[in-house]
Amino acid sequence: MTSLIRFLAFSLGATLAMEASAAPENEEALFDTVTDQAKRLAESPYHAPADELPAALTDLDYDAYRQIRFRPEQALWNDTEGLFEVQLFHPGFLYDHPVALNLVAADGEVRHLPFDASRFRYEGDAAGLAELNLDDLGYAGFRLHYPLNSGDYRDEFMVFLGASYFRMVGREQGYGLSSRGLAIDTASPQGEEFPAFREFWLVEPGPEATRMTVYALLDSPSVTGAYRFDIAPGNQTVVDTEARLFAREDIAKLGIAPLTSMFMHGGIAGYPADDYRLRVHDSSGLALHTGSGERIWRPLSNPEKLHLSSFQDASPQGFGLVQRPRHFDGYLDAEARYEQRPSEWVTPLGDWGKGHVELVEIPSDSEANDNITAYWIPEQPLEAGQSRTFRYRLRTFGATPPDQQLAHVIRTRQGWGAIPGQSDPPPASQRHFIVDFQGTALQGLDADQPVAARLTTSSGELLEPRVQRLPDGKTWRANFRLAPQDDAPADMRLALTLHGEPLTETWNYVWYPDERR
Secondary structure, eight states: OOHHHHHHTOTTTHHHHHHHTSOOSSHHHHHHHHHHHHHHHHTSOOOOOOOOSOHHHHTOOHHHHTTEEEOGGGOBTTTSSSSOEEEEEOOBTTBOSOBEEEEEOTTSOEEEOOOOGGGEEEOGGGGGGGGSOOTTOOBSEEEEEEOSSOTTSOEEEEEEESTTEEEEOOTTOOOOOEEESOEESTTOTTOOBOOEEEEEEEEOOOTTOSOEEEEEEEEOSSEEEEEEEEEEOSSSOEEEEEEEEEESSOBSOEEEEEEEEOEEEBTTBOOOOOOSOSOEESOOEEEEEOTTSOEEEEEOOOOSSOEEEEEEEESOOEEEEEOOOOSGGGTOOTTTOGGGOOEEEEEESSOOOEEEEEEEEOOOSOTTSOOEEEEEEESSOBOTTOEEEEEEEEEEESSSOTTOOSBEEEEEEEEEOOOTTOSSOOOTTOEEEEEEEESGGGTTOOTTSOEEEEEEESSSEEEEEEEEEOTTSSOEEEEEEEEOOTTOOEEEEEEEEETTEEOBOEEEEEEOTTOOO
16 A cells, blocks of 8 residues: 555555546546545545644745745646646645545546655745655645636636635636535534545546546545536636535535635624725625525625524525625725635536525634635435435626626615714614615616615614615615614615516625624
């Protein structure tokens, strides 16, 4: 048994290594082979990867790790006529569990890719690593390159690195939120379980191919999985995903197609930060397209305590984490360039049945921490010995979800519900909300059109609702005041209508009277 297989501690041992070297008849046969491995792995006890990295790698800090640089001329497929190439990540720092990588040639031959230190430059504080024997380490992950923004340079557009995380961008975007292969027991009392991709198969695209395929084997104490990613970079990078899951144990909370992001402050969610920037976030809201056809927008927050929100649905049409606005003046950060962060949309392929989208908002005091996540939880739990397949499409985009025709929320603000100079002002708990909408469905409407607000709350009293067109002629505003009921949260919903027909997505927000953040 090789040291790489011993390091990964797969329970199937040498059997996996033998199967990985077999040439499948076609790609579907390869996916079936990975699926068989996942199924048999689930029938065996879980073995965590052994901690066998040299201390010189595990002790690296962030700055030293960044001084290990991949040599671009060593990129996989760099010397071919194709459009894609692959660069590799060195193990070490936080990435102490390398993955096994396999290359699949055009003729179907599968070849294991061993670690090769000559692919890297060791500079600065990492220079001493060049003197070590680093054979049989494996790689931490990989990144995909493609001429996304110009014809003469292969831009990095997708990264697989750490546990089951991966990130991607479309044209003229910079990295922000992440996707994950699976979420298990997120925000649960027993603690979250983090499944990890243990092995990948990268299929070499043909010379003219604009898509490529990656297969992955996922493993964790509760579940294993075989994944197929069909990847098409472009203005909107699209990844068609199939996940074949096999349960080792009963899973209390199974999160499908999880998205993970960061929200510090901005918009409705005021935050007492000593910060010149108007907004600091990778995503500003959760968008949903329900099975009944309703479009919902939920602004994100950085709460004082953990918030869980559940959106019940049947046969959902999609959900995603969205970054609005898309202009520099909304953030004023010339380094992070938050206006370029991608939004990402999940479209189920096939009927996912009943369940709910869960939104998790975690208190955070640093923009370096991901504190937002959203995923689909099926109504039927996955029990030990069961298997289930989920197919879905991931897509990057800008301010509005794909194919949305209804006008969208561009801004939400709130403050004390008092009138300036009022002699007998209301208590500080009364809030004044404004929600501004723009979009095709509102364009060309005269200010005297009877646009109305459809407004509800789960508790408290809604006062003085009003709808008006703003002076720019394209933005419509809904004003209202909320008088909360004691300390009860107010789950509010708002949409603009004309003659009873919706013009906008439904704005949804929960106000917690005990939180002013």
